[in-house]
Amino acid sequence: MPDPIPTTPAAFPRNKRRLLFVSAVATLLSISGCVSDDEVDKATNQFVQAATTLTHDYQSLLANANTVEANNYIVNQTFAAEPINDPGIKGSAVLSADEIKSRGDAIKALTDYTTALATLAAGKPGDQIQADVATASTSAKSVTTGITTLVVTPPKGAKAPDFGTPAAAAATAIGDVLKVIENHRSASEIRASIKENDAKITPLYKALEDESTFYFERQTSQMRLVEITLLHTYNVAIAAKPVDQAQLLQLSDHLEQYEKDSAALETSDPTAAIKGFESAHAALVDLVTAVKPEEKKKFLAELIAQVKSFAAEVKTPSKSSSTTTNPTS
Amino acid sequence: MNPSDLSASISNSLTQMDTILASGNPPFTSPQWQQLFALRKHLDDQQRTLLQQTIQSDDAAVEQAAGDVKTATTSLTSAIAQQAKIDSIIKIVSEVSSAVDAVLKAL
DSSP states (O other), rough: OOOOOOGGGGSOOOHHHHHHHHHHHHHHHHHSSOHHHHHHHHHHHHHHHHHHHHHHHHHHHHHHHHHHHHHHHHHHHHHHHHOOHHHHHHHHSSSHHHHHHHHHHHHHHHHHHHHHHHHHTOOOOOOHHHHHHHHHHHHHHHHHHHHHHHHHHOTOOOOOOOOOOEEEEEEEHHHHHHHHHHTTOOHHHHHHOOOHHHHHHHHHHHHHHHHHHHHHHHHHHHHHHHHHHHHHHHHHTSSSSSSHHHHHHHHHHHHHHHHHHHHHHHHHHHHHHHHHHHHHHHHHHHHEHHHEHHHHHHHHHHHHHHHHHHHHHOOOOOOOOOOOOTTTT | OHHHHHHHHHHHHHHHHHHHHTTTOOOOOOOHHHHHHHHHHHHHHHHHHHHHOOOOOOOHHHHEEEEEEEHHHHHHHHHHHHTTTTHHHHHHHHHHHHHHHHHHHHH
């Protein structure tokens, strides 16, 4: 195994540092070699774009989780003619601000890490590779800090999050790979580190998929509860004598709005996109760690197919936060 | 049964109850509808409480209680498939709710 290349600026005079930088770029470029630059570039750009959109979608889903719960509380209280107060609204939240942040940080770390791998695969200039690596490194540190905070000082009434273990393990593994790249180790060492650490990163995708499915279903369920409350109120109202036409019109408006909100919510489930992200990540790792030109060609084709599929799964986040179905609005 | 399976079981029960409640059979104005709706809301509150607590899957008591939830939700699915009478469905939903209560107590 070759010796690590020391990177402390003080340890080298200016001309030697320049030489070191050029050699590091050459090492990094040899990771990508022998596949068409344009194709890699196109696939990686599409990948980065889709991953960035997914990060936004996922954060919207989590933020919406509390909004939907609060909305449901308001609807229930309204139809039961019970008081509505701030502790009631806040008490309905299922995720604390720290929990939402730690999940957002986790998916951002995955995005930034895969962006760094994509830059590496595309054979981008060395300074861009180093910049992307630095960004990914900062993101991985944010995950570790956030998880540590949640474990040491959990939010009131809540234990440490379920995804804490896979998130912390993935952040450490990402940090380990990035350290190897930052330390300008050889191409074979970088490949080995990416391969070795990948098994510690992928469980985080699974945790995010599970949570995403769950929070999406919970939101759907909360929306249905609103629908049932509206249906009940409407059907009781039509049996009244005399019938209050104004009330019926108002209720039917809310039911129509519910149908629209419900349809919008259906398109905002990011679970399939997270699975697509995971598959594209796997294809990217295969491409970056492949050595032989024929392998690289094969994995590039796989990456292009997976990225296309991933990009197709990424949808524009729903603008309906279901609050429009609120009969009190 | 891990926490995800437990949540999925409760979600499944909620979905099945919603289908009955939204159908208007039993009628929206009937006491049975009211009873089922009250149970639905209660189960929803229980699921929220579970979410706010975050379950540790390696706890044996939680594991046992979660198994009871699964048994009760399976009975509910079977009763609905066999078009059981609404009173039997209400009884099974009460069992699901009691089993979830046991999970909450075990936390």
